[in-house]
Amino acid sequence: MIFGATGDLAKRKLFPSIYRLFERGKLAERFAVIGVARRSLSNDEFQHSVKESVLSALGKDKNIDEFISHFYYHSHDVTNSSSYLSLKTMANDLDKHYRLDGNRIFYLAMAPEFFGTIALHLKSDGLTDVSGFKRLVIEKPFGHNLESAKELNKQITTAFSEDEVYRIDHYLGKEMVRNIEVIRFANAIFEPLWNNRYISNIQITSSETLGVEERGRYYETSGALRDMVQNHMMQMVSLLAMEPPIRLTTDEVRSEKVRVFRAIRSVEGDQVQDYFVRGQYDEGTINGKKVMRYRDEQMVDKESNTETFVAGKLMIDNFRWAGVPFYIRTGKRMLTKSTKIVVQFKDIPMNLYYQTEKMLNPNLLVIHIQPEEGITLHLNAKKAGGHFDAQEVKLSYANTGINGMNTPEGYEKLLYDCMCGDATNFTHWDEVALSWSMVDKISAVWEKTKEESFPNYISGTKGPKAADELLEKDGFFWWPVADLDVENCQ
Numbered sequence: 330m331i332f333g334a335t336g337d338l339a340k341r342k343l344f345p346s347i348y349r350l351f352e353r354g355k356l357a358e359r360f361a362v363i364g365v366a367r368r369s370l371s372n373d374e375f376q377h378s379v380k381e382s383v384l385s386a387l388g389k390d391k392n393i394d395e396f397i398s399h400f401y402y403h404s405h406d407v408t409n410s411s412s413y414l415s416l417k418t419m420a421n422d423l424d425k426h427y428r429l430d431g432n433r434i435f436y437l438a439m440a441p442e443f444f445g446t447i448a449l450h451l452k453s454d455g456l457t458d459v460s461g462f463k464r465l466v467i468e469k470p471f472g473h474n475l476e477s478a479k480e481l482n483k484q485i486t487t488a489f490s491e492d493e494v495y496r497i498d499h500y501l502g503k504e505m506v507r508n509i510e511v512i513r514f515a516n517a518i519f520e521p522l523w524n525n526r527y528i529s530n531i532q533i534t535s536s537e538t539l540g541v542e543e544r545g546r547y548y549e550t551s552g553a554l555r556d557m558v559q560n561h562m563m564q565m566v567s568l569l570a571m572e573p574p575i576r577l578t579t580d581e582v583r584s585e586k587v588r589v590f591r592a593i594r595s596v597e598g599d600q601v602q603d604y605f606v607r608g609q610y611d612e613g614t615i616n617g618k619k620v621m622r623y624r625d626e627q628m629v630d631k632e633s634n635t636e637t638f639v640a641g642k643l644m645i646d647n648f649r650w651a652g653v654p655f656y657i658r659t660g661k662r663m664l665t666k667s668t669k670i671v672v673q674f675k676d677i678p679m680n681l682y683y684q685t686e687k688m689l690n691p692n693l694l695v696i697h698i699q700p701e702e703g704i705t706l707h708l709n710a711k712k713a714g715g716h717f718d719a720q721e722v723k724l725s726y727a728n729t730g731i732n733g734m735n736t737p738e739g740y741e742k743l744l745y746d747c748m749c750g751d752a753t754n755f756t757h758w759d760e761v762a763l764s765w766s767m768v769d770k771i772s773a774v775w776e777k778t779k780e781e782s783f784p785n786y787i788s789g790t791k792g793p794k795a796a797d798e799l800l801e802k803d804g805f806f807w808w809p810v811a812d813l814d815v816e817n818c819q
């Protein structure tokens with residue numbers, strides 16, 4: 330059951346992903362999808378909208394009529410028990426018709442203020458009384474801060490146990506985010522070096538060229554810290570910093586990630602300004618087009634204090650990482666759309682090649698998350714023909730280049746994991762709670778003090794100057810993401 334079936338997420342991501350699973354034979358005959366939303370629609374109209382969304386997302390519709398015949402629509406009032414009772418009757422009938430063995434997935438793809446109400450009704454009106462499995466998939470934001478997240482968690486866990494809750498972080502569906510563990514734990518050349526003796530710092534950048542679009546109302550209360558850092562950025566940090574799990578089971582992987590969250594240095598009060606920088610975009614030009622400043626966007630306060638950019642330094646106080654800064658940076662309306670991780674290794678103890686025209690570059694391992702997917706290792710080697718001259722060489726592996734096609738959509742993988750009962754790539758409550766408690770301390774300071782310099786970066790640039798200074802004071806600089814692109818690396 331997809332709650333919010335007439336919404337944007339369902340149309341853009343969920344229906345096309347379900348179609349791809351169908352097309353690849355991952356969904357056999359025995360499945361049914363009930364679209365649940367307020368609007369009144371017939372099954373035919375709903376099936377038509379599913380067909381359209383598949384076509385517009387994927388540009389193909391082989392066997393589409395057979396596919397959409399599995400879709401049903403229920404017009405629903407989320408606060409009304411009689412709505413849930415008729416939904417239950419519909420679900421029970423479909424269960425018999427498709428022989429579903431009482432297995433049910435509830436996907437909440439709608440406004441978060443209804444998450445708790447829906448979960449409570451699902452239980453009290455008997456939709457969770459099934460003979461098979463029941464699973465709840467829940468989109469972000471999971472609360473607005475620790476307190477509201479706790480309240481929400483209390484409500485959903487009265488109806489679902491923790492292992493039945495699948496909290497989506499769509500970054501965990503990205504091919505290269507999933508690859509972080511494999512790169513780390515399947516390579517003898519990396520794991521021994523993956524610590525504070527050999528790594529000087531790690532940089533994670535996730536930049537977007539888009540602004541807030543029509544989401545001003547939500548974004549005003551969220552900002553980049555809650556929208557991107559609390560979830561996606563922190564998840565990448567935990568995968569980069571975790572200890573090798575004893576096994577690749579959900580519990581083992583999650584418990585190692587949770588230990589990272591627990592080791593992140595808590596920063597509060599006056600310390601926040603030493604570790605975190607905020608920014609807000611001004612007007613500017615992106616891809617030759619003029620774009621407006623954040624404060625002129627729809628539903629945004631003209632004096633808004635909301636950040637559209639965050640850069641920060643995280644210190645992980647454990648044996649492996651003591652002294653190694655993890656720098657994170659994310660923003661809207663920046664120069665490029667790109668997510669990259671740069672692992673910078675320490676310099677060699679003595680540089681024999683100083684006499685060359687420039688200093689030796691440090692070794693870098695670049696993990697390209699998007700738009701291109703791959704890894705690049707930056708090494709130094711002898712310049713052909715030269716005497717003792719060294720030059721930088723880059724060894725690249727591009728996922729897309731090798732497979733000749735794009736890797737499956739994140740949502741497709743996450744939906745499939747959920748159907749198979751694999752919760753490894755969903756966030757556990759402990760991760761959510763620890764991450765909120767870190768973020769709450771920063772937002773407490775930012776909400777209290779108005780940032781007089783806002784807007785402080787021009788759209789289409791790298792963000793505010795203070796983000797560069799954050800690294801400069803530690804003797805580092807941000808590796809320019811565009812120069813590290815795979816195509817610039819061959």
Ligand code: BG6
Nearest residue numbers: 469499535537539556557561668
């Ligand atoms: C979402 C945020 O979680 O992630 C958006 O709410 C953001 O504001 C998006 O644009 C970025 O995702 P991606 O996959 O495009 O990097």
